[in-house]
Amino acid sequence: MRDFETWLTASMDKPDSRTRQAMSYALLAPGKRIRPALLLAALEDYGCDRSLGYPAAAALEMIHTYSLIHDDLPAMDDDDLRRGRPSTHKAFSEATAILAGDALLTQAFETIADSDPAVVPDLVKVLARNAGPEGMILGQTLDLDAEGSQDITFAQLEDIDRYKTGCLIAAALEMAAVLAGHPEDRETMQEIGMKLGIEFQIQDDILDLTSTEEAMGKSLSDQERGKATFVSTLGLGSARDMVKDLDRRIRLLTGSLHMDPDRLVKVFDQLLNRSR
Amino acid sequence: MRDFETWLTASMDKPDSRTRQAMSYALLAPGKRIRPALLLAALEDYGCDRSLGYPAAAALEMIHTYSLIHDDLPAMDDDDLRRGRPSTHKAFSEATAILAGDALLTQAFETIADSDPAVVPDLVKVLARNAGPEGMILGQTLDLDAEGSQDITFAQLEDIDRYKTGCLIAAALEMAAVLAGHPEDRETMQEIGMKLGIEFQIQDDILDLTSTEEAMGKSLSDQERGKATFVSTLGLGSARDMVKDLDRRIRLLTGSLHMDPDRLVKVFDQLLNRSR
Numbered sequence: 001m002r003d004f005e006t007w008l009t010a011s012m013d014k015p016d017s018r019t020r021q022a023m024s025y026a027l028l029a030p031g032k033r034i035r036p037a038l039l040l041a042a043l044e045d046y047g048c049d050r051s052l053g054y055p056a057a058a059a060l061e062m063i064h065t066y067s068l069i070h071d072d073l074p075a076m077d078d079d080d081l082r083r084g085r086p087s088t089h090k091a092f093s094e095a096t097a098i099l100a101g102d103a104l105l106t107q108a109f110e111t112i113a114d115s116d117p118a119v120v121p122d123l124v125k126v127l128a129r130n131a132g133p134e135g136m137i138l139g140q141t142l143d144l145d146a147e148g149s150q151d152i153t154f155a156q157l158e159d160i161d162r163y164k165t166g167c168l169i170a171a172a173l174e175m176a177a178v179l180a181g182h183p184e185d186r187e188t189m190q191e192i193g194m195k196l197g198i199e200f201q202i203q204d205d206i207l208d209l210t211s212t213e214e215a216m217g218k219s220l221s222d223q224e225r226g227k228a229t230f231v232s233t234l235g236l237g238s239a240r241d242m243v244k245d246l247d248r249r250i251r252l253l254t255g256s257l258h259m260d261p262d263r264l265v266k267v268f269d270q271l272l273n274r275s276r
Numbered sequence: 277m278r279d280f281e282t283w284l285t286a287s288m289d290k291p292d293s294r295t296r297q298a299m300s301y302a303l304l305a306p307g308k309r310i311r312p313a314l315l316l317a318a319l320e321d322y323g324c325d326r327s328l329g330y331p332a333a334a335a336l337e338m339i340h341t342y343s344l345i346h347d348d349l350p351a352m353d354d355d356d357l358r359r360g361r362p363s364t365h366k367a368f369s370e371a372t373a374i375l376a377g378d379a380l381l382t383q384a385f386e387t388i389a390d391s392d393p394a395v396v397p398d399l400v401k402v403l404a405r406n407a408g409p410e411g412m413i414l415g416q417t418l419d420l421d422a423e424g425s426q427d428i429t430f431a432q433l434e435d436i437d438r439y440k441t442g443c444l445i446a447a448a449l450e451m452a453a454v455l456a457g458h459p460e461d462r463e464t465m466q467e468i469g470m471k472l473g474i475e476f477q478i479q480d481d482i483l484d485l486t487s488t489e490e491a492m493g494k495s496l497s498d499q500e501r502g503k504a505t506f507v508s509t510l511g512l513g514s515a516r517d518m519v520k521d522l523d524r525r526i527r528l529l530t531g532s533l534h535m536d537p538d539r540l541v542k543v544f545d546q547l548l549n550r551s552r
Contacts, residue, residue, distance in 0.1 A: 019409050019417040070378060075349075075370035094351035095420050098374070102346060103409040105378060109385045110404030113397045120397040121389045128386030133295050133379040141295040144371050 004036055007054045008061065011111065022092045022100035023107075027065045029083045034271055035060040035172040041263040042176030042189075055114040056123055056175045062108035063131050064168060069101040071140070105131075115179065122178050130171035139164025152228035158198060166197025185257050192253045196268065199246040202239050203272050205229040209236065247272070280312055283330045284337065287387065298368045298376035299383075303341045305359045310547055311336040311448040317539040318452035318465075331390040332399055332451045338384035339407045340444060345377040347416070381407075391455065398454050406447035415440025428504035434474060442473025461533050468529045472544065475522040478515050479548050481505040485512065523548070 012024045036057035043053045072079040072087040073094060080090050089097035112123050129135055142160045146152050170193025177185040209231050231239045250268065254261045288300045312333035319329045348355040348363040349370060356366050365373035388399050405411055418436045422428050446469025453461040485507050507515045526544065530537045 014410075017409065017414060017417045018421065019413060023409065066378075070374055073351075073374065075374060096417075098346055098349065098351060099413055099416055099420070101378070102342075102381060103413045105381055106404050106408035106413065109400055110408060113400040113404065117397045120400065121393045124385055124389040124396065124400055128382050128389070132382035132386060133293065133299065134290075137295060137375055137379045137382065138293060140375055141293045141372075144375070145294065 001033055001037060001040075003050065004033070004040060004054060004057060007051075008036075008058050011058055018092065018096050019099045019103050022069075022088050022096050023104050025091060026069050026082075026088045026100060027062060027104060029085060031061075031065075031083060033061060034267075035064055035168055037267050037270075038169065038193075038264070039172040039176045041267045042173055042259070042261075043180055045257075045259040045261050045264050046176065046180035046182060047259075048180050052116070053176065053179055055111050056127075056179060057172075059108040059112040059127060060168060060172055060175075062104040062111065063127070063136075066101040066104035066108070067131075067136060067140070069097050069104070073097060076140075076144075119178050123175055126171055126174050126178065130167040130174075135163060135167035135171075139167065146228075152233065154230070154233045157228060157230060157233055161198055161201040162194055165201050166194040169193040169197045169200070180259075182258050185259075188253055188256055192250055195246050195250050195253070196271070199243055199250065200271060202230040202234075202243050202246075205231045206236065206239055206243070243272075277309055277313060277316075279326065280309065280316060280330060280333055283327075284312075284334050287334055294368065294372050295375045295379050298345075298364050298372050299380050301367055302345050302358075302364045302376060303338060303380060305361060307337075307341075307359060309337060310543075311340060311444055313543050313546075314445065314469075314540070315448040315452045317543045318449055318535070318537075319456055321533075321535040321537050321540050322452065322456035322458060323535075324456050328392070329452065329455055331387050332403075332455060333448075335384040335388035335403060336444060336448055336451075338380045338387065339403070339412075342377040342380035342384070343407075343412060343416070345373050345380070349373060352416075352420075395454050399451055402447055402450050402454065406443040406450075411439060411443035411447075415443065422504075428509065430506070430509045433504060433506060433509055437474055437477040438470055441477050442470040445469040445473045445476070456535075458534050461535075464529055464532055468526055471522050471526050471529070472547070475519055475526065476547060478506040478510075478519050478522075481507045482512065482515055482519070519548075 009028060012020075012027060014020055036053075039053050039057045039060065040050045044050055068082060069088045071077050072082055073089055079087050081087060085091070087097075088100055092100070108127070109124060112127060113120055115123055131137070133141075139160050139162070142156070143164060146156060146160065170190045173189035173193045173196075174186050177183065177189045208229065230242075234242065251265075254265065254268075285304060288296075288303060290296055312329075315329050315333045315336065316326045320326055344358060345364045347353050348358055349365055355363050357363060361367070363373075364376055368376070384403070385400060388403060389396055391399055407413070409417075415436050415438070418432070419440060422432060422436065446466045449465035449469045449472075450462050453459065453465045484505065506518070510518065527541075530541065530544075
């Protein structure tokens with residue numbers, strides 16, 4: 001991913017205002033770049049050049065980063081730490097963090113518009129639909145609604161994560177199909193992404209519970225906060241079974257794509273069996 | 277503008293979450309729709325059908341509205357009233373206001389992508405550039421930087437308003453040239469828009485000072501807050517001279533456009549000689 005990282009860093013090369021500094025601070029913090037990795041791997045599996053997907057991959061990372069900045073604000077999750085460093089509103093100010101989030105969200109669309117003009121309308125729609133009030137933001141809304149409620153059901157939790165995490169992963173995969181000229185795979189990619197989002201979140205909850213005490217770069221895990229998780233609603237055994245089941249379904253869907261999904265499956269594995 | 281208002285209202289017809297409700301509350305509040313009016317008038321002057329510009333006009337109004345929602349937040353300007361009603365974070369909550377702003381910003385790009393596909397890449401770039409960290413958000417950043425500083429110069433104030441107000445007005449006009457197939461007018465339109473933004477703001481400051489005591493639908497004017505204005509840095513006489521000078525320059529530029537600017541000049545007049 002060094003190729004993409006270099007490209008992304010160059011796209012932020014204008015630290016000419018405090019807002020710009022805050023944008024770079026958040027965007028260029030060491031991160032896993034999951035969504036770009038998925039998009040670029042899928043492009044390669046389709047036989048395309050990775051660089052074709054840089055603008056869309058950067059846009060995804062900008063959207064993901066803005067959502068973290070705004071999520072961490074005092075009025076939202078009120079998190080002082082992110083990726084092991086002070087969160088953006090702590091390192092700068094609340095006002096600057098709000099503006100930096102808005103600016104990354106805006107720049108995401110400016111960046112994606114540099115893709116092949118023939119597919120820009122479709123890319124913009126896929127990104128906005130999955131990031132907007134019927135996508136990621138719906139997940140954040142449901143999450144807010146659930147806060148303070150004592151009995152979160154498994155179905156509610158699944159809904160929150162389907163939108164909050166699944167949609168942006170689905171966007172990464174669907175945009176690869178659009179960019180590669182394989183519109184017949186768009187629906188399957190969307191489905192894989194939504195399932196992968198849930199699987200990733202369940203896996204994350206399992207790791208939260210079972211990981212050793214080493215520093216995790218987060219201030220408090222959801223478990224420690226007393227927030228409902230998949231493990232607390234399903235139990236550890238059922239959660240593990242569900243991961244296995246999702247894994248099987250995802251591999252079936254992946255097999256029906258018009259590509260040889262070598263690299264894509266490797267990224268799935270990195271994503272799900274990661275040790276933090 | 278009733279045609280556009282109907283279209284805009286229909287685009288918000290999904291009040292299926294609290295975030296959606298907050299989006300509608302802010303977007304559909306009675307407003308002057310300055311930016312849509314400019315874009316649609318310019319399209320007609322180019323001999324095009326107004327409806328060609330609905331998606332772009334709606335996108336502009338969504339961006340303008342999101343910026344008001346976020347500007348009103350306690351960490352920013354901390355305004356309890358907007359357009360005579362409780363501001364969004366007062367009517368809902370801070371968290372919902374943050375999400376509703378993010379959602380309107382995102383939906384703006386989803387909406388503009390429904391324009392003629394051939395010009396979508398250009399439209400997205402014009403909108404994002406003028407709304408982003410080199411445009412409107414730069415204006416908000418400069419505004420934040422200037423806060424608390426005792427001596428704001430005229431040049432600083434002009435810079436703040438050039439970006440904060442001028443850029444989005446410039447985007448409205450430039451997008452009309454793009455949509456109408458007159459790329460040769462894009463630069464002139466951008467220039468007219470930036471000048472019009474400054475003129476509008478100076479006029480606004482003059483009206484703030486000279487208007488009668490009737491309710492203005494704002495909680496506190498900038499003068500009352502002790503914030504620097506064009507009138508306080510220039511004096512009333514020079515401010516009025518500057519409006520006249522800008523007026524002259526804008527009319528010269530408008531004369532060089534590849535159109536008969538009948539309707540456009542009428543909207544300029546409404547904008548600048550309005551009684552609130």
